[in-house]
Amino acid sequence: QKEKLQTASKLPARTADGTQLKLSVNISSVRELDQPLIQDVHGVGLFRTEFLYMDRDAFPTEEEQFEVYRAAAEKLQGKPLVIRTFDIGGDKQLDYFSFLEEEDNPFLGYRAIRICLDQPKLFKTQLRAILRASHYGLIKMMYPMVTSMEELHQANQLLSDCKQELRAEKKLFNEHIQIGVTIEVPAAALIADLLAEEVDFFSIGTNDLVQYTLAVDRMNEKIADLYDPFHPAVLRMLRQVAQAAEEHDLEVSVCGEMAGDERALPLWLALGIHHLSMSMQSVLNLKSILPHLETHRCKRLLPELLKMKTSDEMKKVLQALLLEVQ
Ligand code: PEP
Numbered sequence: 234q235k236e237k238l239q240t241a242s243k244l245p246a247r248t249a250d251g252t253q254l255k256l257s258v259n260i261s262s263v264r265e266l267d268q269p270l271i272q273d274v275h276g277v278g279l280f281r282t283e284f285l286y287m288d289r290d291a292f293p294t295e296e297e298q299f300e301v302y303r304a305a306a307e308k309l310q311g312k313p314l315v316i317r318t319f320d321i322g323g324d325k326q327l328d329y330f331s332f333l334e335e336e337d338n339p340f341l342g343y344r345a346i347r348i349c350l351d352q353p354k355l356f357k358t359q360l361r362a363i364l365r366a367s368h369y370g371l372i373k374m375m376y377p378m379v380t381s382m383e384e385l386h387q388a389n390q391l392l393s394d395c396k397q398e399l400r401a402e403k404k405l406f407n408e409h410i411q412i413g414v415t416i417e418v419p420a421a422a423l424i425a426d427l428l429a430e431e432v433d434f435f436s437i438g439t440n441d442l443v444q445y446t447l448a449v450d451r452m453n454e455k456i457a458d459l460y461d462p463f464h465p466a467v468l469r470m471l472r473q474v475a476q477a478a479e480e481h482d483l484e485v486s487v488c489g490e491m492a493g494d495e496r497a498l499p500l501w502l503a504l505g506i507h508h509l510s511m512s513m514q515s516v517l518n519l520k521s522i523l524p525h526l527e528t529h530r531c532k533r534l535l536p537e538l539l540k541m542k543t544s545d546e547m548k549k550v551l552q553a554l555l556l557e558v559q
C-alpha cells in the first residue's frame with residue numbers, strides 16, 4: 234500500500250495532451266508538513282490559520298504566530314505557502330473571544346474578514362506575524378470571505394500600516410508578498426473583474442461558494458442533499474471567476490472540497506483552472522487520473538455543460554468521461 238502511494242505521488246500532474254497542473258495541499262497545522270509525500274506536491278494552497286486560535290484560552294501572540302508561519306515556510310523549502318488570514322465565526326467559534334455572540338445566522342454574520350476589520354488590533358497582530366515569516370520562504374497571503382472592494386481596500390491599508398511599522402522597527406519581511414482573496418461569496422464572484430485589478434491571485438473556496446450560491450447551510454444535515462457543487466448556478470459562478478482571472482492574467486486556484494472531487498477535474502480543465510488544493514489523499518487520486526484526460530476534449534465539452542439544466546445531467550456526462558478513461 235505504501236509503495237502504491239509513493240508511486241502515485243511521483244506521477245507528474247499532467248494530462249495526456251500535456252497540460253501541467255499544480256496540485257497543492259490544504260493544511261491546518263505545521264505538523265502535516267512532516268509527511269514525506271509533501272515533497273511531491275506543488276505547495277500549500279490553503280493554510281487554515283484559525284486552528285491556531287482554537288483549543289486554547291487566549292489569542293496567540295505575534296511571536297507565537299510568527300514561529301508557526303516561519304516553521305511552515307521553512308519546512309516547505311521554497312515551495313509556495315498560501316496563508317489564509319483567520320476565518321473564525323460561522324461554524325468556527327472561540328470560547329475566549331467575547332465579541333462572538335450567538336447569532337441567528339452565523340454564516341451571514343460576524344465572520345472572517347468582517348471580524349478582522351472590526352478588530353484591527355487582532356488582525357494586525359496576524360498580519361505582522363505573516364509579514365515577518367515571509368522573509369523565510371515563499372509565503373502568499375489571502376483574505377477570506379471578501380464581499381466588496383471596500384473590504385479589500387481596508388485590509389490592504391492595515392497591511393500597509395504593518396509594513397510601515399516593520400520597516401521602522403527594522404524587521405525583515407518580503408516587500409513584494411503576493412496578496413489574494415478567497416472567492417467564496419457570490420458577490421465576490423460577480424465582481425471578480427474588479428477584484429482582479431487589485432490582487433495577485435484568486436483562490437476559489439467552493440465549500441462556501443456552493444453554500445452561499447444555493448442558500449444551503451453547509452452544516453445542516455436536513456438539507457444536505459440540496460448542497461450540490463454540480464448545480465448549474467455553481468458552474469456559471471466558476472466560469473465567471475475563471476474568465477475574469479484569464480482576462481487579467483491572474484493565477485486562480487480552487488481550495489474547497491470540490492477541488493479534490495475527481496468528477497470536477499474535467500471541469501477545471503475546461504475552465505482553464507490549473508491549480509487545485511486539497512487533501513493529500515485527493516492529490517494522489519487525481520494524479521492517477523490526470524494522465525488519462527485530455528484538456529482539448531474537456532474544453533470542447535464546456536459549451537454543452539454550460540447549457541445543461543440539471544446537476545444530474547452534468548454529473549452523468551462527467552462520470553461517463555471518467556469511466557471511459559479509467
Ligand atoms: C471554502 O469555503 O471552500 C474553504 C476552502 O474554506 P473553509 O472550508 O475553511 O470555509
Ligand code: MG
Pocket residue numbers: 377417438440441
Ligand atoms: Mg470558506
